[in-house]
């Protein structure tokens with residue numbers, strides 16, 4: 001038995017729940033692993049999809065990786081709990097915005113509450129009818145090719161349909177769970 005937060009009674013109140021005796025150890029290991037993962041610095045992207053204004057989606061993602069040149073592919077990973085994972089349907093169009101240092105607030109906005117993400121956000125629409133952020137360093141237009149569930153995340157493999165450089169600026173970088181730039 002361990003103490004765990006009770007979401008119904010609010011923060012700071014605790015209820016007793018039964019968990020596997022191995023779990024506290026796994027959690028400590030996971031925390032240590034996360035802190036080692038955080039030593040790998042990455043760029044930051046916002047992945048957008050939806051072609052209808054009422055159903056636009058965007059999410060801050062640093063798990064982006066280029067995958068193949070022939071055919072031109074990349075991948076990113078979304079947590080299986082991500083509310084919009086199901087909107088990435090096979091063959092559906094999406095955009096990847098490579099963020100500049102000046103887009104730090106946008107990065108936080110698109111990692112925050114769903115309702116506020118598009119409120120007062122400046123965007124354009126690209127050829128595939130999906131929104132993108134014109135202040136970004138670069139844009140990749142693509143469509144979903146494959147989804148592979150692995151552990152608590154899903155790998156989304158995409159086929160690139162168009163790409164462009166947008167601005168020459170300093171990049172936004174993520175290292176040790178904090179924003180940096182070069």
Ligand SMILES: Cc1cc2nc3c(=O)[nH]c(=O)nc-3n(C[C@H](O)[C@H](O)[C@H](O)COP(=O)(O)O)c2cc1C
Nearest residue numbers: 059060061062063077078079082083084110111174
């Ligand atoms: C710098 C940064 C990088 C992130 N990268 C990812 C990522 O690669 N995959 C992911 O699922 N969530 C990532 N997140 C968390 C999401 O942006 C988002 O907050 C979370 O998935 C909740 O989204 P939802 O409300 O759409 O479910 C990242 C957040 C930050 C701040």
